[in-house]
Amino acid sequence: MNIQIKKGVIEVCVFSILSKKDCYGYELAETISRHIEISEGTIYPLLRRLTKEGYFTTYLRESSEGPPRKYYKITDHGIEYQKSLLKDWNDLTKGVNELIEECEKDE
């Protein structure tokens, strides 16, 4: 997929997933990869930035196997942002789809 489109899209995905439940980085990368093609490594810089900006907090939780996992939890600020992001996203995709349909009809 075009890399310029992707970054914003990954952000939407991360917010949607975390608004439902806390996740660790691998889980987020895996979930997103199931739907769209991404370089999983870019998820971590994104999570760092959004955490620094106060949308998420992190905590460590022991796992039954291997080292403790860093979980990301959405903050109130993050929930507010997720709502407006989702609205923007829906408006955008709706608009673009309408435009494409119109163009197809004209042919």
Place this chain on the structure above:
Amino acid sequence: MNKKEFMEKLDNALTGIPRDEKKEVMRDYEEHFSIGLEKGRTEEEIAKSLGDPASIAKSIKAEYSITRAKKEPSIKNIFRATIAVAGLGVFNLIFVLIPLIIAVELLFVAYIVAAVFIAVPFLMLVYPASVTILSGDTPIWMVGVGLHIIGDILLVVLLYVTKGFYKLIIAYLQMNVKIIKGE
């Protein structure tokens, strides 16, 4: 590429960020590998799906340099942040560096104009002949003092503009990181 190679490449590419920050970043990727291995993937598969460590390092460095320029405002830090963001790709180079250079130049010229205006009355004392052409009917000292005052006002306005401009650059760099880098 196996885990060791990936981590080494990332480690080497992550220059210029504090040790704690780097440790944290390395920890995240360590965790990623160990969970992947638990799930039965090979190191090579995991490294491949993570992507290029050099480009991961670039975006982490760009994020960091912006945070730093925000926390400790200085010309040096803003310059670093600009270079880091511009380094993300040709697209960023065009959209970051060129507008910034133009804006800085304009600001620079405005400061020079202010400095010249402020200096006018002093220049008049030293070289009385140099301003006679400008003055026309108005008393010459009035022209000098008038220009000086305009220069002072311009300087105050410029100081405010510069401060606002700094914030604007930061916001602009952040937007660039957000929108453009997406691999």
